[in-house]
Amino acid sequence: MDNGSSKPSDAEIVRRVIEGEINAFESLLLRYKDHVLEVVKKHVPYNEVEETAHDVFVRAYQSLSTFKGRSSFKQWLSAIAVRTCYDFWRKRYRSREVPMSSLTEEHQEWLERVVSNRSGQSFDDKASQREARELLDWALDRLSPGDRMVLELVYLEGLSGREAADLLGWTVANVKVRSLRARRRLHNLLA
Amino acid sequence: MKSLKKDYAKLKELLIRAYHEKEKPEVDELWQVRVMSHVRSLGPISSRERYFMLFEQSVWRLVPVTCLLILVLAAFLIKLDLIPDYEMAKLFIDDPLEFIFVEWFGV
Numbered sequence: 001m002d003n004g005s006s007k008p009s010d011a012e013i014v015r016r017v018i019e020g021e022i023n024a025f026e027s028l029l030l031r032y033k034d035h036v037l038e039v040v041k042k043h044v045p046y047n048e049v050e051e052t053a054h055d056v057f058v059r060a061y062q063s064l065s066t067f068k069g070r071s072s073f074k075q076w077l078s079a080i081a082v083r084t085c086y087d088f089w090r091k092r093y094r095s096r097e098v099p100m101s102s103l104t105e106e107h108q109e110w111l112e113r114v115v116s117n118r119s120g121q122s123f124d125d126k127a128s129q130r131e132a133r134e135l136l137d138w139a140l141d142r143l144s145p146g147d148r149m150v151l152e153l154v155y156l157e158g159l160s161g162r163e164a165a166d167l168l169g170w171t172v173a174n175v176k177v178r179s180l181r182a183r184r185r186l187h188n189l190l191a
Numbered sequence: 192m193k194s195l196k197k198d199y200a201k202l203k204e205l206l207i208r209a210y211h212e213k214e215k216p217e218v219d220e221l222w223q224v225r226v227m228s229h230v231r232s233l234g235p236i237s238s239r240e241r242y243f244m245l246f247e248q249s250v251w252r253l254v255p256v257t258c259l260l261i262l263v264l265a266a267f268l269i270k271l272d273l274i275p276d277y278e279m280a281k282l283f284i285d286d287p288l289e290f291i292f293v294e295w296f297g298v
Contacts (some may be wrong), residue, residue: 019237024225033218041215049216061230111202125255155203156210178282187199 006033010073018064025064028073029057035074043085043152045137052088058079082149082167089145092154107135139189147182154179155186 008016008027016024017043033053067076095143110131140148153164154175165175 018236021234022231023227025230026223029223029226033223037215037218041213042210046214046216050218050222054222054229057226058229058233061233061236065236127207129212132205133213136206137207138200152210156207156209190202 009067014064014067014073017061025061028060032077034075036077039081040085041076042157043082043149044088048088052084053081056084059084069111073086079167079169082153083169085108086145086149089148093145107131135190139186142189143182143185147178147185150175150178151182151186155183 010028010031013024013027017028024136034054037049040056041049044052056077060077063080069074108126140151143151149168150164153167154161155161159167161172161175161179164170164173164179168175
């Protein structure tokens with residue numbers, strides 16, 4: 001008697017969903033919910049993570065027919081998550097006002113402390129972590145959405161140009177050019 | 192110069208740490224219910240959509256080949272000197288009688 005202990009594969013679930021068994025999609029949702037949230041939280045603000053992750057799964061459902069099994073489902077879903085985050089910033093970039101503020105005094109002081117390596121200042125305290133995060137967000141906000149995504153994937157996450165290009169659906173050359181440009185811009189902003 | 196590189200390296204390390212230690216919100220069951228509710232509202236992936244997607248994928252792949260074919264055919268037609276034939280056909284259509292006189296009597 002089959003005790004049903006073996007979990008169906010991702011490909012099997014995808015096939016069932018495509019054939020009309022919509023509820024089977026919930027298995028994929030449960031399986032990859034945490035992974036998608038991990039990916040999305042790195043790229044969008046905290047208060048937008050839930051909604052963006054929601055969009056990722058809806059897009060994944062709509063594009064399910066395009067999943068051919070050439071890569072793993074996790075990798076395929078990661079690409080959708082990254083592109084959804086990119087689209088989030090594109091929308092925001094189009095609608096926002098041009099930011100005029102420069103680095104705050106607090107952040108400048110933090111930067112000076114960090115590079116001068118003053119004793120007693122550890123990154124482990126919550127205040128320093130918060131300042132570092134705010135500084136990073138401030139700098140990233142000044143990049144175009146494309147440059148931002150490439151900087152995050154290549155410079156901050158350490159992915160190769162090829163890996164980043166696959167996730168974004170761009171050419172490697174495009175990624176490399178943007179990576180160089182974004183890195184320079186980041187250094188100029190924080191200099 | 193060395194000191195500047197060191198500063199950048201230190202800063203990079205801290206920024207990477209800040210990036211990775213970003214807080215992840217916990218989503219509850221209600222979030223899952225909302226997602227599935229949205230997915231169900233879209234309905235099943237219909238055969239039409241499936242075939243349209245497959246068709247779209249195939250069509251775009253054929254575009255470079257089609258463009259190349261058009262260029263080759265155009266070059267071939269120019270080489271075959273079809274343009275004068277077109278002019279003659281136009282003459283015939285515009286004034287068939289005159290065309291026939293020219294053809295038969297060289298007038």
